Amino acid sequence: MFESAELGHRLSKEEYAGIEPELRTALLEAQFDLLENKGFATVILINGIDGAGRGETVNLLNEWMDPRHIEVHAFDRPTDEASERPFMWRFWRALPPKGKIGVLFGNWYSDPIGDRAIGHLKKARLDQRLSEFNRFEAMLAAEGVLLVKFWFHLSRQGQKKRLKALEANPDTRWRVREADWQFYEEYDRYREVAEHVLRRTSTGVAPWVIVDGTDPQYRAVHVGRTLLDGLQRRLEQARKGYRPRQTAAPLLPVPDERNLLNSLVLNQPMDKKDYERELEKLQGRLALAVRSEAFAKRSLVLVFEGMDAAGKGGAIRRVTAALDARQYHVVPIAAPTDEERAQPYLWRFWRRLPRRGKVTIFDRSWYGRVLVERVEGFCSEADWMRAYAEINDFEDQLASAGAIVVKLWLSVSDEEQLRRFKAREEEAFKRYKITPEDWRNREKWPLYEPAVCDMIDRTSTGDADWTLVEADNKYYARVKILRVLVDKLESALAV
């Protein structure tokens, strides 16, 4: 969930000064439209890591908008009043009425995450709570509430840097308490719990928005724009007088230029000799792993996604070269057949799942739902928004049934893609590999890029995380793919 938020996003003071006045005016305007229209209530959840700017953001929202119509509620441990009633009582009391904005700083997520991180709450009980939260939030959404859930994130390194900086300055040294360093020590555990919670409670109707909290300008713009967009869309719908199917705040492209894909250095060095040597070694290890006794009780689901001409086919052949032909299937995913179209979109993938001891390689996959179907409008926003949770559920089921899931995204640069397209047009035997549609898709890349980033953020999970492969150099890409695959296999089989 935190991939994008750990890139070190920033906006300069100048950039911010160019954005802020307009954003601020628009937010104030939206707030007064809401107040007048009274069509729905807005609930903003503020959660996240200590020091990632939660308090500052709340202050900023109050500064930007009219604080008379924003209700801020901060929750610590429950009072006597609250602890004598059901857990959710104090949050119900804090719900804003239609027309208003409520900011819940600390909320139903805070205690369960904290308690789980320090081991005071069992996993099964946590999951039970999360299901309750999902049902509660689905109810709020069905009742028309605009729910915007912000998670402010800081990487472990960012957290350390922040504490060090505060300590180094005599004026701010007092702000660092022992508890802060203690929290830093438990960072990894907290992050792991938070990731689980966010993934399980990021639903189509109430998705989390993860905000990189490192840079004050960046996070302010990210929060402001997300809120503005959510308000404006719902106000538009309220004016038209219809109840939207999709009530969630939208996913917006990040406000700065940096994203998961363009942060990659795509042209990585590797020469042919190294490649051949590495390839042989890795294929040998792969062959051993899939022929092991341990693998006979597991299965492997390998997912290749990537840009056109990024080298998926070639990489797949380097994998299958190490496998017994009786052991694997390569499933190329193109437009669904008639039979597949008559079923829920995941059906065509369920039917191809491997048995124990077998391997299925998907050349493109169920991620088409949140890539091509999203970008081309083949399904509605409500459909692709719910797909992240459905896909996570699907992969959870694979993992619990013993499948090892490895997901690879292959990226090539614009120039390298162009070069390969042209080469394909020239080489007669590869001409079947290039179609007018490939050229069209290439034009649409700016639309695909945020969809890919969202996909990686929202479906990278402990058991089934994404590996991004820099693929301008085919040698490097193939070796990286095989290495990731072999490492994951060996570590899964050693358990």
Next chain:
Amino acid sequence: MFESAELGHRLSKEEYAGIEPELRTALLEAQFDLLENKGFATVILINGIDGAGRGETVNLLNEWMDPRHIEVHAFDRPTDEASERPFMWRFWRALPPKGKIGVLFGNWYSDPIGDRAIGHLKKARLDQRLSEFNRFEAMLAAEGVLLVKFWFHLSRQGQKKRLKALEANPDTRWRVREADWQFYEEYDRYREVAEHVLRRTSTGVAPWVIVDGTDPQYRAVHVGRTLLDGLQRRLEQARKGYRPRQTAAPLLPVPDERNLLNSLVLNQPMDKKDYERELEKLQGRLALAVRSEAFAKRSLVLVFEGMDAAGKGGAIRRVTAALDARQYHVVPIAAPTDEERAQPYLWRFWRRLPRRGKVTIFDRSWYGRVLVERVEGFCSEADWMRAYAEINDFEDQLASAGAIVVKLWLSVSDEEQLRRFKAREEEAFKRYKITPEDWRNREKWPLYEPAVCDMIDRTSTGDADWTLVEADNKYYARVKILRVLVDKLESALAV
């Protein structure tokens, strides 16, 4: 959940003969419309108690409709093929394509219910599975599948009668196996687990339909009509080309004349002398209970619902007479205030929840959502359909926080209500108690009756079940109410 299904519904052979031909023709027609229209797939789940007619019903559906376009799948324990893949794999394989009807006889619910009943599955794990099923079914609904979930029920007595009857007849004696009597022994446990599962998985988009399995004619008509109505409504929507917000099969009034309300004998005997003696005793016990140390750690939520002039006010006064005025609040629920209207519908009840040691008496309650709001169309079908699960969640939270929840439905006969209305009009000091709206509501009773039955079936739970109070004789009603209340309090406080 099983209240209605244990009334011993039946239809005579003659009644059945009058209904069946038309129903059958209509079903066949709907099936062919679906086949042509191909707008959606229909999935029918067949679950329930042994001997409640599951198999017979499946055969009947095949007989009524064209079996070439019904796919029946029976599931036993998973095969090797299936057990090497995720649990849901074999069910995905059995999903019918758009245009077809799939009957899943035994399905994702069977093993978890069975395993839990014999203690092979822990409660927390069961609940985890049920959340998975809810998410899966929500996904099917969002993908447009018409999901109809039938639970065939037999009371413990009905089950015994059936086995005895089979044994008594030399021709059928062979059909009774030892396992059948064993199952009978474990009936209560199985029923309890089933009730929990059904309640937790009866959602707005995929509610269970409970079928009284005692009488073959009755259950056939109940199933046939429910299916027909679901098909016809969705076909109509598909023809109009829009995606419905509410995709679930509707709740239909039961096919025979018998229901939970009209099965009551409303005029129960009790004379004034007995009444006064009993009342005094019960009020004494109530006073002791709410002043006990044990109650200081609990709270009491008392819900009065009932027909107009059924005597709610008088009964409430007999309860409060035993309480300390500082200890309780009576909350009369009328039309919501402006402030309440600006919030989700449950908000006005959350704000009135008692602290520990306190009592809140709701004179009408959150059940307005599924009674007056349903009947008067103040909310959409999707809204009141999801309300059952939301209300169950709400009451679960009350119970987990230590509240004792007691829910009472007061029924009076048509004649007695008329008598009281007229008496009110004549008595000057009671005239404020009768309005033109009361007369209008009286006219609408036929619409309220099925809504009340659905409410009782769908929100009667272990911790918060409904008590139906026969209220033609006020003495009897008040004593019954106090007795139920005192018994529940005493048993809850003794724990």
